[in-house]
Amino acid sequence: xNLEITLEDDRWCALEPLATRAIAAVLDHCELDADxxxxxxxxxxxxxxxxxxxxxxxxxxxxxxxxxxxxxLAADQAGGIPLTPEPDFTGEIALGDVAISYDTCxxxxxxxxxxxDDHVTHLIIHGTLHLLGYDHIRDLDAxxxxxxxxxxxxxxxxxxPYNV
Numbered sequence: 001x002n003l004e005i006t007l008e009d010d011r012w013c014a015l016e017p018l019a020t021r022a023i024a025a026v027l028d029h030c031e032l033d034a035d036x037x038x039x040x041x042x043x044x045x046x047x048x049x050x051x052x053x054x055x056x057x058x059x060x061x062x063x064x065x066x067x068x069x070x071x072x073l074a075a076d077q078a079g080g081i082p083l084t085p086e087p088d089f090t091g092e093i094a095l096g097d098v099a100i101s102y103d104t105c106x107x108x109x110x111x112x113x114x115x116x117d118d119h120v121t122h123l124i125i126h127g128t129l130h131l132l133g134y135d136h137i138r139d140l141d142a143x144x145x146x147x148x149x150x151x152x153x154x155x156x157x158x159x160x161p162y163n164v
């Protein structure tokens with residue numbers, strides 16, 4: 001897998017192994033050849049993610065994770081399976097970019113009594129699924145996305161984050 005990780009916040013010392021494991025699990029679940037896939041991950045803090053959220057979503061607040069898919073792979077109907085990404089002329093599949101905020105992740109994990117690594121793994125899985133066309137705007141889509149997240153997390157030995 002061609003994974004580019006940029007760390008703008010020194011507290012993200014464990015991001016690379018967590019992101020590598022989480023993204024590989026998603027690609028395996030979706031039956032994609034990881035060697036063909038390209039993803040960029042930005043590890044930042046609340047200030048930077050708030051700037052990105054304001055710029056791209058017009059929401060000037062911090063959030064836990066943001067994703068920018070290279071292609072629109074969303075299903076045409078609610079609850080449908082997203083489209084499979086296709087390789088470009090070089091044979092690579094550019095999936096897109098994910099940004100994750102240390103501050104928000106740490107706060108959420110602490111508030112929920114969750115293990116930080118497990119929470120970050122969940123959010124990287126969540127962000128990667130967005131790159132692959134999964135969404136949670138409509139109820140049926142949210143149900144599908146949560147089911148896929150829980151299945152992937154289970155394969156990694158991580159408890160269902162929605163059943164607390």
